[in-house]
Amino acid sequence: MLGHELDIEFWNKKLRNLSPAEIIDWALKLSDNRLVTTSFGIYSAVLLSTITKHDKNIKVIWCDTLYNEPDTYKHAENLIEKYNLNIHKYQPLKPKSEIDATIGLPGVEDENHSLFSEVVKLEPFKRALSEHQPEVWFTNIRDRKTELRSKKDILSLSKEGILKVSPFYYWDDDALDRLIEKKKLPKNVNYFDPVKALDNRECGIHLQ
Numbered sequence: 001m002l003g004h005e006l007d008i009e010f011w012n013k014k015l016r017n018l019s020p021a022e023i024i025d026w027a028l029k030l031s032d033n034r035l036v037t038t039s040f041g042i043y044s045a046v047l048l049s050t051i052t053k054h055d056k057n058i059k060v061i062w063c064d065t066l067y068n069e070p071d072t073y074k075h076a077e078n079l080i081e082k083y084n085l086n087i088h089k090y091q092p093l094k095p096k097s098e099i100d101a102t103i104g105l106p107g108v109e110d111e112n113h114s115l116f117s118e119v120v121k122l123e124p125f126k127r128a129l130s131e132h133q134p135e136v137w138f139t140n141i142r143d144r145k146t147e148l149r150s151k152k153d154i155l156s157l158s159k160e161g162i163l164k165v166s167p168f169y170y171w172d173d174d175a176l177d178r179l180i181e182k183k184k185l186p187k188n189v190n191y192f193d194p195v196k197a198l199d200n201r202e203c204g205i206h207l208q
Contacts, residue, residue: 002031002135002163012153020047020167023154024054027136027165034136035059035088037125039193040068040076043176045185046168047140052083058138060085061128065120066096067105071190078186088132090124105194117195134162141166 015023028034036051036058038044051058062076080087092099099119106112141152141164154169168176180187 006030006155006163008153008155008157012155015154016170020050020171021054023165023167024051024138027138027163027167028055030163031135033134034138035061035132035134036138037061037063038140039063039191040072040079040188041140041191041193042188043140043168043173043180044075044188045079046176046179047138048079048083048085049183049185050167051138052085056084057086059132059134060087061090061125061132062087063090063121063124063128065194066091066099067120067194069190069192072188072192075186075188075191088128090128092120092124094119121195129160129162137162137164139164139166140168142169142171 015026018026034055036047038048038060040062048060068076079085094102099116103112103116103119106116137158143152152164152166152169154166156164156166158164171179177187179185
């Protein structure tokens, strides 16, 4: 795998002071087999608007849990149209009505939460990776969001050895808000992840 061929520690130091656009340019040269994931969350427009300037046809993987707020579906529709996204949408194999009837919408302390996470997010995401087999995976994870993410960096490896590239890793919310205001980007303020539930929890995808 490409990720195992790179000296990630070396390149993280090299990329630390580059702009997100420069990081994206560097990473795009590594492989044509790449994708970007999005949940169409709060700051999703930042990464999607930036990366599509450099690769307008990049595969955009959206794992729709079926439990998104109406505002998120509207936000997704707007961004898909605005940036003509090459969207690949994945959903749970079970319909929402069956999930509601058999698992429900469990809280993070509920014994059914891990099963819920697997059904609505992890299985669709694993299916997406299996079908596309990317070498480079662009993400919008950032430092200090969760304990796990604070241990990562601009570059990191997934369990499968996929090179994960997070161009905005060192940007805090204030910096992203300033960018959104400057570029007049849409912001999904009503985003809610039923798997993550709390701001300091990990949604599960980035445990992969």
